[in-house]
Amino acid sequence: MTVRKLEKSEWGQFFNDLSKGLKDAQAQVEIASLKLGDQVQVNWLPLFGIVYDQKDDICEIALKGLDHLIHRPREVNVEEEAGKLFSVEIIDGDNYHQIVKLKEPVGAPVKSS
Template sequence: MATRALPKSEWEAYFDHVSKHLKAETAEIEVASINLGDQIEAEWVPFYGVSYDPKDDVIEFVLEGVDHLVPHPKEVYVDDSIEGLRSIKVVGADGVRHIAKLKEVLKLPPPDECV
């Protein structure tokens, strides 16, 4: 595994790149915190995209039947190695972790420009 922190300056371009290459991937969204424990919000449903809106400071995961928003995210971690993207973890301002896990590794071509 190659989990790495993604600098905030790269969020918008990285998520646009990921969303552009999603085809028939399925994912699950897990929400985890000390108060809530681990909760599955969406379990292995079609994953349509992820985006960061710097104006509203919100990350949005779009899955079938679920529009999962993380307002004012503090940190983003991606598990992306040479094989491809496995998961995205977003830590919200409240410390809650929002984890999107892909069922199959998403093979990403190199970005057209430096992210």
């Protein structure tokens, strides 16, 4: 599997394209940090989408019954293989790693040139 770091200029379009292809996707959200250790925040809920709001500098992970907000994201990494997306890691300004794991991989948005 390949881990690819997205440039900040790619975030909005990547998440928009990803969200369009999430039909029936389920996700688990984990939070990892030196302060908290590793914690599962959400176990396998329907994932509606991920959005990056550049104006407010916030990522929103929209799941059934929960909107998880990530303030001041500074890095986004995606885990892909053979055109499929397995997970998205968003690291915030406090160095918390928020990892969205997909129960079943989905088609990865194509990197724009």
